[in-house]
Every structure is written in structure tokens, then in C-alpha cells.
Amino acid sequence: MHLLLGLETSCDETSIAILRDGREVLVNLIASQVDLHARFGGVVPEVASRRHLEVVHPLLSSALDEAGVGFGDLTGVAVTHGPGLIGAVLVGVAVAKGLAFSLGVPLIGVNHLEGHIYSAFLADPALEPPLVALMVSGGHTQLVYMEDHGVYRLLGRTRDDAAGEAFDKVAKLLGLGYPGGPRVQEVALKGKADAVRFPRPMQGRGYEFSFSGLKTAVMHARESFSPEDLCASFQEAAVDVLAGKAALALEETGASRLILVGGVAANARLRERLTADCAAAGVHFVVPPMSLCTDNAAMIARAGWQLASRGVVSDLDLDAFASLPL
Numbered sequence: 001m002h003l004l005l006g007l008e009t010s011c012d013e014t015s016i017a018i019l020r021d022g023r024e025v026l027v028n029l030i031a032s033q034v035d036l037h038a039r040f041g042g043v044v045p046e047v048a049s050r051r052h053l054e055v056v057h058p059l060l061s062s063a064l065d066e067a068g069v070g071f072g073d074l075t076g077v078a079v080t081h082g083p084g085l086i087g088a089v090l091v092g093v094a095v096a097k098g099l100a101f102s103l104g105v106p107l108i109g110v111n112h113l114e115g116h117i118y119s120a121f122l123a124d125p126a127l128e129p130p131l132v133a134l135m136v137s138g139g140h141t142q143l144v145y146m147e148d149h150g151v152y153r154l155l156g157r158t159r160d161d162a163a164g165e166a167f168d169k170v171a172k173l174l175g176l177g178y179p180g181g182p183r184v185q186e187v188a189l190k191g192k193a194d195a196v197r198f199p200r201p202m203q204g205r206g207y208e209f210s211f212s213g214l215k216t217a218v219m220h221a222r223e224s225f226s227p228e229d230l231c232a233s234f235q236e237a238a239v240d241v242l243a244g245k246a247a248l249a250l251e252e253t254g255a256s257r258l259i260l261v262g263g264v265a266a267n268a269r270l271r272e273r274l275t276a277d278c279a280a281a282g283v284h285f286v287v288p289p290m291s292l293c294t295d296n297a298a299m300i301a302r303a304g305w306q307l308a309s310r311g312v313v314s315d316l317d318l319d320a321f322a323s324l325p326l
């Protein structure tokens with residue numbers, strides 16, 4: 001897989017990347033739809049699929065141009081085939097199949113969550129399993145033990161809202177706008193993390209998460225505290241729960257590496273806390289740069305490359321899935 005094209009359209013980012021020899025990202029273009037969905041306060045699935053359709057071909061031309069690569073140079077196509085918004089996933093899968101078929105190169109269906117895990121392998125090329133992955137995004141919150149390439153054990157996930165979803169809902173509740181994560185983080189800078197005594201949901205109860213109660217607690221405290229203190233205290237509670245369960249996973253699996261992936265990995269407080277915790281525990285901590293944390297095609301290409309190197313490729317009847325376990 002000398003030049004692998006990656007395609008990602010599972011939510012509200014259309015992204016195309018070209019990866020050389022499994023490690024060098026020649027280009028990783030991301031066309032975000034955030035502005036399009038902002039006025040609805042969240043992603044509207046049908047609007048997302050239509051925008052993917054509009055931008056995917058121009059983006060493909062730009063990616064090839066920027067990488068200085070022609071269609072005929074591509075040696076494979078890796079695409080997210082789930083989990084995600086089904087109409088959105090279908091756009092990427094259809095484009096990828098068309099490309100793979102017309103160029104006569106292998107097609108590789110990639111699980112979006114596996115893609116997020118491999119963002120850490122792009123960030124740290126020397127990284128090797130076994131490791132613990134804390135995957136936190138707008139759609140997912142889970143702890144996974146990666147024993148080897150392709151060998152995963154789900155330790156636990158959220159029962160209700162994802163961590164990013166909780167940030168988004170708290171921001172909406174406080175009228176801070178969308179997407180909520182960055183806004184809450186910014187407002188939290190001026191508040192006190194111990195001002196409101198928010199619960200630490202599911203703490204001490206294994207690896208399952210729950211964030212909807214925390215959001216409700218913010219709603220009830222809204223009248224009595226400033227937005228700054230509410231944001232700082234909410235963020236601290238969320239970070240505390242995530243860090244606590246990550247520490248438990250490291251302890252119980254005996255893994256000496258932790259990766260933090262997904263959109264919420266952009267959160268400065270979470271990065272700071274995990275950096276400190278891992279340093280104290282002698283754990284190697286990897287968190288990718290922002291451009292690789294939010295949805296992007298470079299991570300899909302990297303995961304696809306790993307699959308192809310083990311001979312795992314897809315047929316042209318590859319399906320798209322709204323839900324797809326690791």
C-alpha cells in the first residue's frame with residue numbers, strides 16, 4: 001500500500017487524506033460542516049449527507065493536487081463504513097467503491113472507532129500495543145484494551161450521553177453556542193473548578209460511564225451559580241470521571257501505555273490531568289494533535305493500512321453501518 005487514499009464522511013466532516021507507506025501523511029483535508037449545523041444546535045443527518053455529496057468530489061481533486069498525485073498513482077482506498085450517520089457514511093462508501101473499482105485497487109472498509117485509535121499511531125510512530133485507549137467524542141465514550149493490532153476488548157462505555165455530547169448539551173443549556181466543548185472550556189478558564197459540588201457519576205463502579213445525570217445537575221444549579229463556575233465545575237467532574245476510569249483500566253490490564261483519542265481529546269484540562277496522572281504512574285501517554293483528534297481521513301487511512309498489511313481487505317459489496325462494534 002504505497003499510496004493509500006483515506007475517506008471519512010461518518011458525521012459532519014468530509015475528509016480525504018493520502019498516506020504514503022503507512023506513516024507519511026501527504027495531505028489530510030477536512031471540510032467541516034460546523035457552520036451549516038450551528039443554527040440547529042446539532043448535526044442534522046440529512047443536511048450532513050447532502051453536504052458530503054456536494055463537497056466530496058472537489059475535495060478529492062484538491063487532495064490529489066496538493067499531494068502532487070494522480071488517480072493512477074493510488075494503490076488502495078480506505079473508507080469509514082461505520083459507525084456513523086447512515087446517509088453520511090453511505091456517501092463515502094459509494095465514492096470509495098467507485099474509485100477502487102475504476103482504478104482496480106483494493107478497497108478497505110475501516111471502523112471509525114478503530115480509525116480514532118490509529119490517530120495515536122500517526123502521532124507516535126513508535127507506539128505499539130498493548131495499550132489502553134480512552135475514546136471520547138461527540139458520539140462515543142469508551143475505554144478499550146488493545147491487546148494487539150486488530151485485537152480489542154471493550155472495557156466499558158457510556159450508558160447514555162457521550163462525553164462530548166454532555167459538553168455540547170451543557171453549552172446549549174447555558175446559551176454558549178455550538179459546538180459546546182471549546183466554548184465550555186473557554187468559559188471554564190474564568191471559573192472555579194470546586195465552586196459547585198457536582199456528582200462523579202458511576203465513579204467506583206467499573207468502566208461504565210454516564211453523563212446525562214451530570215448535565216441535569218448543571219441544569220438544576222443554573223440559577224445559583226455563574227456560567228464560569230458552572231463550566232469549570234462541570235468540566236472538572238467530567239475530567240475526574242474519565243481520568244479515574246482510565247487509571248483503573250491501566251491498573252487492571254497492567255498496560256503501560258495510554259492513548260487519548262476523539263474530539264474531546266482537544267480538552268486542555270483533560271490533557272493536563274492525564275499527562276500528570278501518567279507521569280506519576282510511569283505510563284507512556286499519547287494524545288494526537290488537534291487535527292488528528294477530530295474526525296479526519298488520515299486516521300482512517302492509517303487504520304486501513306494496518307488492516308491491508310494483515311491482508312484484511314473488503315469486497316466491492318462492502319456495507320455501510322449506523323452501528324458497528326470494534
Ligand code: KG4
Nearest residue numbers: 137138139164181182263264266267294295
Ligand atoms: O470526534 P469528534 O470530532 O466528532 C465525533 O465523532 O463526535 O468530536 C466532537 C466532539 C464535540 O462534542 C465537541 O464538543 C467535543 O468533541 N470537543 C470538546 C472540545 N473540543 C471539541 N469537548 C471538550 N473540550 C474541548 N476543548
Ligand code: ZN
Nearest residue numbers: 116137294295
Ligand atoms: Zn469520531
